[in-house]
Amino acid sequence: MTARATAIADRVETFVREVVIPYERDPRIAVHGHGPPDELVQELRDKAREAGVLTPHILADGSHLTQRETAIVLIRSGLSPLGPLACNTMAPDEGNMYLLGKVGSPEMKERFLAPMVAGRARSAFFMTEPAAEGGAGSDPSMMQTTCVQDGNHWVINGRKAFITGADGAKVGIVMARPEGGEGASMFLVDLPDPAIRIERVLDTIDSAMPGGHAVIQIDNLRVPADQMLGNSGEGFKYAQIRLSPARLSHCMRWLGCCIRANEIATAYACQRTAFGKLLVDHEGVGFMLAENLIDLKQCELMIDWCAGVLDTGALGTAESSMAKVAVSEALMRIADRCVQIMGGTGVSGDTIVEQVFREVRAFRIYDGPTEVHKWSLAKKVKRDFLTAGQH
Template identity: 75%
Template sequence: MNIEINQLADRVERFVRDIVIPYEQDPRNTAHGPLQELIDELRTKARQAGVLTPHIRPDGTHLTQRQTATVLIRTGLSPLGPLACNTNAPDEGNMFLLGKVASPAQKERFLEPVVRGEVRSAFLMTEPADDQGAGSDPSMLQTTAVQEGDDWIINGRKTFITGFQGAGVGIVMANTGSAGKVAASMFLVKLPNPAIRVERVLETIDSSFAGGHSLLKIENLRVPREQMLGEPGQGFALAQIRLSPARLSHCMRWLGACQRAHEIATAYACQRRAFGKLLIEHEGVGFQLADNLIDLKQVELMIDWCAGVLDSGSPGISESSMTKVAAADALFRIADRCVQVMGGTGVSGDTVVAQVFREVRAFRIYDGPTEVHKWSLAKKLKRDHLQAVS
């Protein structure tokens, strides 16, 4: 690994541990995510420390996926770390996508303010189940975009839109097809926009995403043709460019969070005494922490393997699915053991462990539930077998 990247990652870790972690108990860190005032304060400090948007070089190029992992794992040591360093979801994934496919004019207007940490962004794809809209199956897309002259008029509803409250840029997925056919397209929108209304901010078990997760109503949103990302009907293809790296970035950040939770649980077990000895000396506790070490290393290796696949130029669709499933399940086991080892303290707000547990539980759903990824992998197994024997 490049010495410069390791030094950058070390600076990020010092910043998160020394500056960001003390903010975890700040009252501006709410159940619907940190308030914008807190984010701005942290980003000012990250900018001063030279660790704002560390995964993108000054010339606008992106670190390799392996280099990104080295940095993003460190930002994840606190749930506030990714927001402070501007490596959070959905911004990090949106930056990656726009950096790959946006036009120069689109980059200047929509990408650069996000890279500079001046605004946040949102990705408007998922739709409400009661509308029979797109979720894990994007082909169920109900939001429509109809061309009217040089503009597109968008109508529909979206849900679980992370970070929409307070965002300055939105990427909207809508169906530009006709005659009942789905032809997904992406549109760039400046936010807030009166045509997109928040019906409510959902109550969820996680709380690390700024603005929470919103249910939205889109009514007659007018978008100029030049704000379409790519060409009509390219939405699903563009989404694939974003999805694999974004899944992997989630794994990176939450690995950092679980490393921190494991540190806290280990320190607790090495200090707390019960039944005449330290907790860690009881096999029922010590073995759980040993299992954590094994799972942490396995997640690290899966991330490195998948990052290498992506860096080779492969889209890494199956590899990112495997990594997402393995990482999400292992990280949940780690966080669960940390809570168990710490007992009552583990379920309290006295440490960040309980929050990490909640966040990682949600990760088993976000970016595709475990079962959907396994279903996709099973389909590939069948397809590969049939091709091999034909």
């Protein structure tokens, strides 16, 4: 690992442990059901800016750390559920910044990307649609939101669902299908916009993301043609650029949270006495902690392996699917064991362990459920077999 990444990661960890973790008890979080309020997010980001750890994965010249470097930084930021918000490494902003950095024009980067990198603007990615209406979910080709060119503008209509952070976002990336055309297109928009209406913010199992997850109605949204990201019909190609790194950065952040949850469960087991000895000395508890160590290390190595593939310039579609499945399932096991080790305390709000359990459960669905990734990998197995001519 490079010296620069190690130095950044160390600063991030110090900041999260010393400054961010005390905020986990902030009463503003307890009364806000759809993620921490923006007032708190900006307060934390001001402190991160002062500490020199705001958006630490993007360097002063606008270049990014490599994916392997990013991994150790984002894992450290995830040591608290509030850490990625404070350091500006949270989804969907982190993935949106990556995409704009790769595909955006100089004008787009100045207008939309710069405020995001500075931690002054949150963003939302408008792709998923209501399942009850047959819209796009795990299968983006089912997209029903349309865009029609009208002079030097495009007019967009449709409904979106589970749009993370839409409430309070200042930048939106909207995906729509050109009427009568192929593929999909992406548009950058300023938010809020009266043509993009939040119908409701869903009550969900997770609670770490500001703005929650919203159902959106888009009625005759007019977007200047120069705010289309890239070319018409190439939206799915651009989504692929974002997809693998975004999957992997989810793994990084939630690994950080599970490292912390395991620290808390370990401290509990090494201090709590039952049936005449410390919990850790009971085989059932000690073995769970041992299994956590194994799963944590496997997650770390899987992330590093996939990051290395992405650093070669490959899309890493299959590799990121494997990493996402392996890591999300392992983190679920870890979080569940931490709750079990701590008993009643584990399901209470006295520590972050119960929140980590909830967040990781949702992570098994973010960026594609486990079953969709396995299905995709199975298709690759068959395709590779037939291509090799092994009949």
